[in-house]
Amino acid sequence: MNLKELANLLGLSQTTVSRALNDYPEVNEATRKRVVEAARANNYSPNNRAKGLATGRSMAIGHVIPISTQHEIVNPIFADFIAGAGQVYSANNHDMLLSMVPDLEEEATYRNMAARRSVDGVIVHGPRAHDPRISLLDELGLPFVVHGRAGQNESDYNWVDVNNSRSFQRATNFLFDLGHRRIALVNGLEDMDFARRRREGYVEALRDHGLAPDPAIMRSSEMTEEYGWKAARSMLASTNPPTAFVVSSMLTAIGVRRAIGDIGQRMGRDISVIIHDDVLSYLRNGDDIPIFTAVRSSVHHAGRLCAEMLLDIIQGHTPPPRNLLLESELVVGGSTGPLRA
Amino acid sequence: MNLKELANLLGLSQTTVSRALNDYPEVNEATRKRVVEAARANNYSPNNRAKGLATGRSMAIGHVIPISTQHEIVNPIFADFIAGAGQVYSANNHDMLLSMVPDLEEEATYRNMAARRSVDGVIVHGPRAHDPRISLLDELGLPFVVHGRAGQNESDYNWVDVNNSRSFQRATNFLFDLGHRRIALVNGLEDMDFARRRREGYVEALRDHGLAPDPAIMRSSEMTEEYGWKAARSMLASTNPPTAFVVSSMLTAIGVRRAIGDIGQRMGRDISVIIHDDVLSYLRNGDDIPIFTAVRSSVHHAGRLCAEMLLDIIQGHTPPPRNLLLESELVVGGSTGPLRA
């Protein structure tokens, strides 16, 4: 069922039907009602492609996920984020166009999207410090929202971010409250903006307690399980081992936990681990499970908010730039280690 | 730069330029060369939307991911699968349209896609026994490939699947070879086709060794960490505990490993765990890491194969139905437990 058929059916012109369906003010309320009902009854649904051709708008949002040429691992937070954003798009009749592109071709992909107007806007994932994508998109005139921040000129572009530094500061403070004095940081790659902020929060908490950051118990790398295991193992084996860990990402934490299981228990120590995790499902445990304490933020929620912000901007409801800083939640689990630590 | 402009620039008609660019046989080789070069020089790229309108084909593949109304968790294998498929689409100039829809609206989504011809084909994820989506898509005439199988009439539709029963049979046999006689199964929800097959493989291995399946050491549930932990804990605490586990999914295995750490070691036992995992990155460990033994299959690879099969079918290169059964790889890690078990 297309516009023409629907119009014939109603004995109206395509124009009027189109106007009725798109909330143009000039159509008679009675007519509009009749049209809307007929549309639903025949479950008419407009052809987004034709609509896009006619209006120059695509009713689609692009997500460009760079695939590293080094390794094919996909950051698991993408899935949650995409799920959140996707629901918003569905609800607003927009399509989500996902492009998995080798990181070298990312710029070309954006240029292409802009040239062909195949999307109305894009979400930028995983910003780094001084991320070149921001000025590129500005130059291309493609509306965008960054999930995270790219270091500087924060108020010049739209973003939704978690307060990463605060999260890590609170996590570290919590460990101090438990009595720990030697707290390790197992962080992500610090050329990623979020990781840099996490370190800053950690360092600030140390400073507040009169401690200088000690490189011997600070690590930064890609957040794999192996990395967590190796990092924790080497730190635990050192002469002045930590009694607690602040860890970025659940996957890394799994490695850390294993190292503690292997070594920490053998050492007769009680060791605290506090995790920052973005994927709620991983930590959704029943009450009799000894989960670790975590600072958690819902990347699913962030996805929804990013999508809403972008649609809002595209529809011209709010003037950009818009910024949104989310706080995360401290979830205290069973295995925080004893207060005597 | 659009077709018209390019055509004017070359002093040719739009038609000829279009034909040259789309490999129509009738155009003069010299002309084609000239056109192709001019297109690249002006980096012309066709408007997929207009192309779709004109041809009735959309140059897009749909992935419908049902979001459970119960819980918002997203199966992490989607991310890997989507990444694999996405690369194939990019390489073939197709868009990937991702719809995250509440599971109740799934049928409506498919009907809509078919009515509006917004995609040329779809991938069906997570098939169940007698999955209604298959007959629905057949009825709608929308080409599709199923990732997995839906129980019956396997040769009637296109699918790419891992040999799940064989995988679990081999895993179980491997544990028998190590000397185990009491082997537990921690499986996914058995209304999912893959989980049913996994149990069958497990049971077959038991039978081959003269053992009847014992419900006391077989579990089936949604594959969370909590479930793994609870399942393993209760089985280990029973009067006749298992000495080895065959586990579906890495996440569940994390729970199982934790239960073994908590209980198994206290019992002074050496316990083997063998995991089926689809997300390669989780198990990508360095050589000095004591990984657990795993039967692993690359869902990333499966994604690529599904996408290739679907494009091939759409382009009419091979007559459907097409089926592809992949074997998984047995990776023997460090912690398989001693042969004396």
Next chain:
DNA sequence: GTGAAAGCGCTAACAT
């Protein structure tokens, strides 16, 4: 308040 007609960028008959 409603309709006729042009046009978005492309492809596909149908000429020539």
Next chain:
DNA sequence: ATGTTAGCGCTTTCAC
């Protein structure tokens, strides 16, 4: 081998 024309399904002037 190339060009002319119509049309995909919609929106948007412009007229009435």
